[in-house]
Amino acid sequence: MLRTLPRTRVMTLPVRLAAVAIFTLLTALSARISIEIGGPVPFTLQVLVVLLSGLTLGWRDGALSQVAYVGMIVLGAPIDARMLGAAALAGPTAGFLVGFIPAAALTGFLAELGRGLFIIRLLAGLAGVVVIFALGVAWFSLSRSMTVADTWPLVAAPFVGLDFVKALIAANLAETARDWLKQ
Numbered sequence: 693m694l695r696t697l698p699r700t701r702v703m704t705l706p707v708r709l710a711a712v713a714i715f716t717l718l719t720a721l722s723a724r725i726s727i728e729i730g731g732p733v734p735f736t737l738q739v740l741v742v743l744l745s746g747l748t749l750g751w752r753d754g755a756l757s758q759v760a761y762v763g764m765i766v767l768g769a770p771i772d773a774r775m776l777g778a779a780a781l782a783g784p785t786a787g788f789l790v791g792f793i794p795a796a797a798l799t800g801f802l803a804e805l806g807r808g809l810f811i812i813r814l815l816a817g818l819a820g821v822v823v824i825f826a827l828g829v830a831w832f833s834l835s836r837s838m839t840v841a842d843t844w845p846l847v848a849a850p851f852v853g854l855d856f857v858k859a860l861i862a863a864n865l866a867e868t869a870r871d872w873l874k875q
Contacts, residue, residue, distance in 0.1 A: 703874065708753060711873050715745040715757035716764070719792070720771040732832070733785055733847045736773045739824060740858040742792045743817040746799030747866035748873065755797035762789055785847070787831025788824055795820035803866070813866055817859030824855075 722737035729735050746754035765772055765780055772780040772789060780789060799820035806812025825848045833843040 707873075708749075711749055712753050712757045712760065715741065715749060715754070716760040719745070719758065719761045720764070720769075723771060723773045726773040729850060731846055731850060733788065733828070733851070734773050735851070735854065737858070738773070738792070739795075739821060739851075739855050740862055742796050742824070743799050743820050743859055743862035744865060744869060746796035746801075746820060747803050747813055747817065747862055748869040749800065750804060751797045751800030754800040755793055758792040758796045762793060765789065784832045784835040785828065786835075788828035790831070791824040791827035794827070795823040798823055808867070810863055813863035814859060817862050818856070821855045821859055825851075 718741045719738055722741045725737045727735040742758060745757045748754070749757060761771070762781075766778055768777045770777040774780065776783070780786060799816045802816035802819055803813050806816065829840055829843050829848050832838070832847050833840050836843070
């Protein structure tokens, strides 16, 4: 059954912190896989890693990995998709980055309730995508003085199908990733 990584002889605090660091690094590396699609938001694999962090590490450690990622950006590390560092959090797409934290937490929380069922992991991942979209679209709308109706097709609609596929992949990989971390 999926739970936040337990404190056991194998999953000691240092091991759990290492797992958090791994997902922080994976989030930063997934930002490097960036394809400009002509809009204000590039295509990256970050959403996949964010969902996988919650599904694999559980809600606390998954969220912590994203807090660490966003925190590094706050400190100026150019690890966002456009390598802007702290400026990324002052721009119109900052809501997507900030949304990674509650998305990982919600995804992990819902998956923990699902007792290891694939369909629950998938639905949990989709809920995480909704959180990222909600915060990203809201922030973009406010920062550009646009309506949500005008913002949605610009920054979210092109990614709906792609992010569904990312949620599907994360749901499939989660148990394997957890098993790997336990070893």
